[in-house]
Amino acid sequence: MQQGRRRFNGALVAAALPMAWPAQSAGKAEPPALLLAQKAPANLDPRRYLVSExxxxxxxxxDGNLMFSRQGQPIAVPAWFASHLPLRALDGELWMGRGRFDATSAAVRRAKPLDEEWRQIRYMxxxxxxxxxxxxxRAExxxxxxxxxxxxxxxxxxxxxxxxSPAALRQRLAALVKDGGEGLMLHLADAxxxxxxxxxxLKLKPQDDEEAVVLAHLPGEGRYQGLLGALKVRNAxxxxxxxxxGFSEAQRRAPPPVGSTVVYRYRGMSSKGLPRFATFLRSEGYP
Known part of the structure; x- marks a missing residue:
């Protein structure tokens, strides 16, 4: 494989040629075809799965060359960080530690990466x-x-x-959440x-949350006059x-854009199949 270097958003990254996935356009790629999780059913027998945080x-x-978000947005990676990554496709999570999603998201969104932030990030x-x-x-x-x-x-x-066992799985989830973790992932070992x-x-969390795509911004009224009132969204x-x-004032002033993915939390489903008490939890990174 031919190797070289290329500069991207001010960061020098390892280049591997040829690479064809995902298809790239000016500034944004087609979303990579990644594996996505379903919600774990109740009383799941976990013995056929490998379990992780x-x-x-x-x-x-x-992609062995550049890094992208799940939505296909390029992520500017410092040269020293990219130099440790192999010339092959990888899928994982950029992670600063439990409870630090906002800090991680802010660091990853920058057009020019800050070394002091990226030195706190691990690619899991x-x-x-x-x-x-x-x-x-594949895990091996x-x-x-x-x-x-x-x-x-x-x-x-x-x-x-x-x-x-299911009981051991519940115990593991409870212990993880007590220590500040978000939940568990279960991957069929022979898949x-x-x-x-x-x-x-499968994903297993103590509270229900799902993803939805933003369809429209509805204007606010009263105390939210001139701000976002609500997002119209469509789930999977x-x-x-x-x-x-669930929105902060800053998020109401600059809401997640139409076409982006957000995560919402809810408590069960209504008789019409809609999530009950749905509230905004966070933006899933990029439009």
């Missing part, structure tokens, strides 16, 4: 896009990639382990790689509804 960071796809690997073999085999290859890089401060394979939302990958099931609470 669900990191509250920014999903990032490295959890998939090899397009690779063959079972997930258990990720451990080998991280070991070969020998850069534990910045590149790690997400620890994967077995859980023996081949597939992109899109698949039952082979095609249901359209409003998110009117």
């Amino acid at each position: 669900k990191y509250d960071g920014v999903r990032a796809f490295w 690997l959890f998939e090899l896009p397009g690779a063959d073999g079972s997930f258990e085999q 290859r990720l451990r080998a990639i991280a070991a070969e890089a020998a850069w534990a401060d910045g590149l790690q394979a997400a620890p994967q382990g077995r859980v023996a 081949p790689y597939k992109s899109g939302r698949q039952p082979a990958l 099931e095609g249901r359209e509804f409003l998110l009117g609470s």
Whole structure:
């Protein structure tokens, strides 16, 4: 494979030619075809799964050349950070630690990366896009990639382990949340790689939350005059509804753009199949 260097948003990154995924246009790529999780059913038997922490960071796809968000927005990576990454596709989470999503998101969004922020970020690997073999085999290859890089401060394979029973899974989730974690991911150990939302990958959290796409901004009234009143959104099931609470004043002044993905929290479903008490939780990074 031909190797070289290229400059991107002021950051020098490793270049590998040829690379064709994702398809790139001026400034933004087509969203990479990544594996997405479904919600774990109640009383799931976890014995066929490998279980890891669900990191509250920014999903990032490295194509062996450049880094992109899940939505296809380029991420400017410092040259020293990129120099540790292999010339092959990786999928993982840029993560500063538990409870630091906002700081991570701010760092990753910058057109010119700040070294002092990126030195706090770890790239937690959890998939090899397009690779063959079972997930258990791919997880072993990720451990080998991280070991070969020998850069534990910045590149790690997400620890994967077995859980023996539903009761043990609940205990593990409770302990993780008590320590400030967000939840768990369960990946079917014998699953081949597939992109899109698949039952082979499940997320387990103590509260229900899901993603939705922003369709429109509704103007506020009263105390919110001149600000965002609510977001009109559509979830993965095609249901359209409003998110009117959970926003800070800064978010009402500069709301997530139309076409971007947001995360909302809710408590069960109504008889019409709509999320009950849905509130905005956070923007999922990029439009």
